[in-house]
Amino acid sequence: MLKEHRMALFACTASTDFASKVVETINETKAPEDVVLHLGSSEFTRFSDGEFQPRLTESVRGATVFILQSTYPPTDNLMELLLMIDATKRASADKVIAVMPYFGWARQDRKDKPRVAIGAKLVANLLKAAGADRVMTCDLHAEQIQGFFDFPVDHIYASTVFLPYIKAMHLDNLAIAAPDMGGAKRANSYAKALACPMIICHKTREKANMVSSITAIGEVEGKNIVIVDDMIDTAGTLTKAADVLMEKGALSVRACATHAVLSGKAYDNINNSQIKEVIVTDTIPLTSDPNVDKSKIKVVSMTQTFANIIRKVYNYEPISSEFSF
CATH class of the missing domain: 3.40.50.2020 (Rossmann fold)
Structure with a gap:
């Protein structure tokens, strides 16, 4: 017996409020026959040495999972997102989409002086290595950062x-x-x-x-x-x-x-x-x-825009109508 594909949406600690509003908006605009979406349940364990570990407390097997996290401040929030993506992929999710309303490290998009890193490219590589299948973000500091990724990027405009x-x-x-x-x-x-x-x-x-x-x-x-x-x-x-x-x-x-x-x-x-x-x-x-x-x-608020695009990406619908330019 085949089971119907489903959507799951989780939030990391920096974007819990934003994610809750996105879920609320998706439910307000859903079709009557669609299942009510809830914010996925997870927990974060922090250890005395500064490490932390995310854990999904519900099944995501076979689901398309959207994980919301703005990476500001960048260091811990980026690592938290990467661990969450890895945990989701290892829990047998079908697809994992990183929703990053703010993409940290975006100002490091080129070598503007000798012997410096290109931080934005490194973050793109880390997201792929963690298991992300797609990234959704808003107003990148430089639009060409989309070219750093080897998978689709939905670039949203405020x-x-x-x-x-x-x-x-x-x-x-x-x-x-x-x-x-x-x-x-x-x-x-x-x-x-x-x-x-x-x-x-x-x-x-x-x-x-x-x-x-x-x-x-x-x-x-x-x-x-x-x-x-x-x-x-x-x-x-x-x-x-x-x-x-x-x-x-x-x-x-x-x-x-x-x-x-x-x-x-x-x-x-x-x-x-x-x-x-x-x-x-x-x-x-x-x-x-x-x-x-x-x-x-x-x-x-950008929650209405993100909610619309998340719904359309999940349903394989075009998203260009959501952009003013």
Whole structure:
């Protein structure tokens, strides 16, 4: 007797809330005859020497298993994901799909100086070695990272949620800005979709996470500017760009960034800058510290988009309709 193929969805510790919302959304949009999906049961044992071991506490034999984990902070969360994939494969899952809303190490996508590692390629190799059959991720720092993988990659764009949000603000004299030359392609796509001009900020760095100067290229005066980027780390580039744009006569400066890494003094940098609002997604949760002022930060959810694409990938349906560009 043949058994019907099934979907299973598990979460590692960094993305439990995100995964729960994805499961909830999948169940809200399922067909009446579909089985109700639940978040898979697992446990993580941590040892005194710092090691940890995941264990699935339910069967996944023959299932297509989606494992959700953003790899920030990168080290433990990546290792946790790799162990979870290995455990799932050894439990006789049919397919294992790593869902990584935020793909850590993505900034290490090339040899930008002698004798350095290409971290993004190494992570791709590790995911394959662990047993992943597919990866689903959002707004990679460089799109060519998809070529590091020897299996399918579903690259999701946060423009799905950012474009409606920007349009709903009904800003007059809107302009889209790239925070650096590397973000020009992304900013150009937003500018085309919104039928507005584009501004490019050119930055020079003294060292990593330290911007020495920024200049703006394009018409700034009298514009309500939205800076678009894939992530905010220390917010040094973003806030300096906002201050420069305001000095050049911009009416207001906002930012849309997919991944809220927000390390170091990022929250203070944002609050002390002239930036009016920062819109981020929930691929990385904001700090839970009640003493941190998050009043300038607005979170829009990517769970609906991920839920739709997970369902379509499982059912072998095309996913291009989920992308704004």
